[in-house]
Amino acid sequence: xxxxxxxxxxxxxxxxxxxxxxxxxxxxxxxxxxxxxxxxxxxxxxxxxxxxxxxxxxxxxxxxxxxxxxxxxxxxxxxxxxxxxxxxxxxxxxxxxxxxxxxxxxxxxxxxxxxxxxxxxxxxxxxxxxxxxxxxxxxxxxxxxxxxxxxxxxxxxxxxxxxxxxxxxxxxxxxxxxxxxxxxxxxxxxxxxxxxxxxxxxxxxxxxxxxxxxxxxxxxxxxxxxxxxxxxxxxxxxxxxxxxxxxxxxxxxxxxxxxxxxxxxxxxxxxxxxxxxxxxxxxxxxxxxxxxxxxxxxxxxxxxxxxxxxxxxxxxxxxxxxxxxxxxxxxxxxxxxxxxxxxxxxxxxxxxxxxxxxxxxxxxxxxxxxxxxxxxxxxxxxxxxxxxxxxxxxxxxxxxxxxxxxxxxxxxxxxxxxxxxxxxxxxxxxxxxxxxxxxxxxxxxxxxxxxxxxxxxxxxxxxxxxx
Ligand code: GDP
Numbered sequence: 423x424x425x426x427x428x429x430x431x432x433x434x435x436x437x438x439x440x441x442x443x444x445x446x447x448x449x450x451x452x453x454x455x456x457x458x459x460x461x462x463x464x465x466x467x468x469x470x471x472x473x474x475x476x477x478x479x480x481x482x483x484x485x486x487x488x489x490x491x492x493x494x495x496x497x498x499x500x501x502x503x504x505x506x507x508x509x510x511x512x513x514x515x516x517x518x519x520x521x522x523x524x525x526x527x528x529x530x531x532x533x534x535x536x537x538x539x540x541x542x543x544x545x546x547x548x549x550x551x552x553x554x555x556x557x558x559x560x561x562x563x564x565x566x567x568x569x570x571x572x573x574x575x576x577x578x579x580x581x582x583x584x585x586x587x588x589x590x591x592x593x594x595x596x597x598x599x600x601x602x603x604x605x606x607x608x609x610x611x612x613x614x615x616x617x618x619x620x621x622x623x624x625x626x627x628x629x630x631x632x633x634x635x636x637x638x639x640x641x642x643x644x645x646x647x648x649x650x651x652x653x654x655x656x657x658x659x660x661x662x663x664x665x666x667x668x669x670x671x672x673x674x675x676x677x678x679x680x681x682x683x684x685x686x687x688x689x690x691x692x693x694x695x696x697x698x699x700x701x702x703x704x705x706x707x708x709x710x711x712x713x714x715x716x717x718x719x720x721x722x723x724x725x726x727x728x729x730x731x732x733x734x735x736x737x738x739x740x741x742x743x744x745x746x747x748x749x750x751x752x753x754x755x756x757x758x759x760x761x762x763x764x765x766x767x768x769x770x771x772x773x774x775x776x777x778x779x780x781x782x783x784x785x786x787x788x789x790x791x792x793x794x795x796x797x798x799x800x801x802x803x804x805x806x807x808x809x810x811x812x813x814x815x816x817x818x819x820x821x822x823x824x825x826x827x828x829x830x831x832x833x834x835x836x837x838x839x840x841x842x843x844x845x846x847x848x849x850x851x852x853x854x855x856x857x858x859x860x861x862x863x864x865x866x867x868x869x870x871x872x873x874x875x876x877x878x879x880x881x882x883x884x885x886x887x888x889x
Contacts, residue, residue: 449475450548451541453529454888460524465532466888467541468549472516473505475539479520479532495520495535509619512554513549547882550889554870554882560868562591564882565824569652570887578703581651581821590822591869594831597637598865604630608855624848631842632857638835641822645831647810648823654696654703655809662750663738666768669792670740671708674699700806706726707734717867719834736808737763738801743789744772747780754784766790770797830864837861 447471455462467475477483480493485505493503509689511517522528537543545551547568554564566585573579584590604627611622611696675697697704739758741751755765764786767778771791778787786804790797822828841857 432470432675433849434803439822448542449540450544451475451533451536452544452549452888453533453792454519454549455524455529456466457526458525462521463524463526463529464527465522465536466549467518467536467540467551468511468513468515468544469519470516472518475541476503476505476520477517477537478539479535485518488579495522495532499866501532509556509558512558512599513552514558515552531569531704543884544888551882560588562594562824562868563588564870565826566590567889569823577786578651580707581648581823584821585823590827593637593641594868595864597634597641598862598869598871600630600634600637601862601865604634605855607861608851608858612680612851612855622851624845627851628842628845628855629836631845634861635835635842638831638838642828642835645822645828648821649825649828650702650735650809651821652823654705655735655805656705656707657736657805658707658734659740660754661736661742661766662748662754665740665742666792667708667740670738670766670768670790670798671695671706673792673795674704674706699802704804704805704808736805738766739763739785740766740768742769743767743774743776744769746775755781755785758785759783761785762808764788764801766797766801768792770794827868830867834861834864837864 436702444522447470449467449471451465451467454464454466461592473485476485478500479495480491480503482493485503487505487507488510490502490504492500493807494500499522499548501520503521504519506512506519508514508516520532522532550559550564550567553559554561559567563586569582570579570586573582574765607622608627659671661667675695694705694707697706737758739754741747741755746798758765762785765781765783765788767774767787767789769790779790780786788797788800788804790801792798822831837857837860841854841861844857846855
């Protein structure tokens with residue numbers, strides 16, 4: 423580590439570390455599209471020799487910057503080749519993209535030829551890592567690229583795209599700027615007490631720190647929503663056998679998946695499926711009924727339901743209103759009391775044996791019919807409200823969705839909260855400065871302004887090959 427490594431700005435920091443981070447002088451190549459049969463596929467080259475290698479591959483001598491050229495590769499293959507001259511490319515280096523037939527045979531063949539011509543195999547995420555190291559992207563934007571690739575729904579995509587556009591890094595940078603101003607003021611006051619400079623008072627310090635703390639807390643409050651848009655809302659469906667759990671789950675998944683039967687106790691294992699409800703990625707967990715059982719297989723299923731109940735973001739307790747409430751139903755209601763489970767009275771198309779009011783529960787109750795579809799929109803509304811407060815499209819604060827970012831913002835907030843306490847006790851300014859500095863560094867790790875090479879490597883290793 424450079425002696426001043428912790429305090430270096432991104433560019434100088436990269437200049438010091440880049441020889442260790444990866445071998446940037448290699449020209450790298452990888453297949454950038456998904457594996458399998460497709461109409462077209464893309465092989466990408468990046469680095470100093472990209473153009474020379476492309477010329478040798480195609481036998482073509484001229485490539486106009488950012489033009490598509492129709493080329494032949496070997497005797498039989500043909501491709502559209504686009505050269506993007508540095509620094510105006512994704513990585514900031516010379517890049518060549520080769521669009522060819524999408525079969526894995528074609529793609530592998532071209533890649534092998536590129537290796538023969540001197541290109542090195544790219545590591546996962548290496549293109550994006552180079553973009554970061556060349557100053558094309560800051561770290562939080564680069565990480566957004568991972569989320570964009572993995573986004574499950576339109577809303578998740580929107581959240582990742584906003585991060586890529588820089589919503590998060592702008593916010594973090596602006597908080598960091600306020601902190602920097604404060605640090606400068608503190609340092610000037612401590613180091614040059616005799617100069618004719620406005621003295622920083624504890625009151626002024628408190629005001630600035632409070633404002634920064636508020637911003638950090640606001641950012642943290644978006645973390646839950648961000649996590650859900652990224653990883654999905656986990657919804658556990660519980661209820662005794664035959665109340666309609668699988669039927670409801672199938673509707674939400676939009677297709678038949680788990681087996682629906684009339685024999686109680688068929689859904690023995692938990693079944694987890696991914697669905698999309700109002701653009702929110704939802705992981706639905708259908709469980710075996712929670713009830714005491716002598717049957718070993720069923721008991722395992724019951725054990726899993728209990729776990730799903732404790733791990734879920736939202737529990738849907740399904741009851742069959744066409745049959746009298748059983749002891750099991752009452753048991754489940756009792757277990758759910760005090761939680762924020764939703765009680766679903768299913769089979770509302772049949773003659774009811776009991777009504778909402780008979781339940782005497784503090785939980786929200788929705789009447790549904792998996793058969794007619796009645797009441798299902800109310801469940802969807804509730805899921806949307808729980809996941810995004812019903813306002814994902816119109817929010818102003820960027821979402822914090824990445825665990826690394828959440829941890830760093832939490833660290834920064836903790837430091838600032840402590841600095842605030844110390845300010846209240848009128849402790850020495852140089853102690854307070856230590857905390858402010860720690861917060862400043864933590865935020866710098868989000869944008870990549872202060873981050874260790876090891877972390878950078880770890881982040882980019884999460885990318886897929888060719889990105
Ligand atoms: P699970 O054991 O809780 O998963 O229940 P299933 O989804 O397998 O449903 C049990 C039976 O109830 C099946 O015959 C379904 O067709 C039927 N069923 C499910 N929901 C409804 C509903 O809303 N109305 C009526 N009439 N029948 C339903």
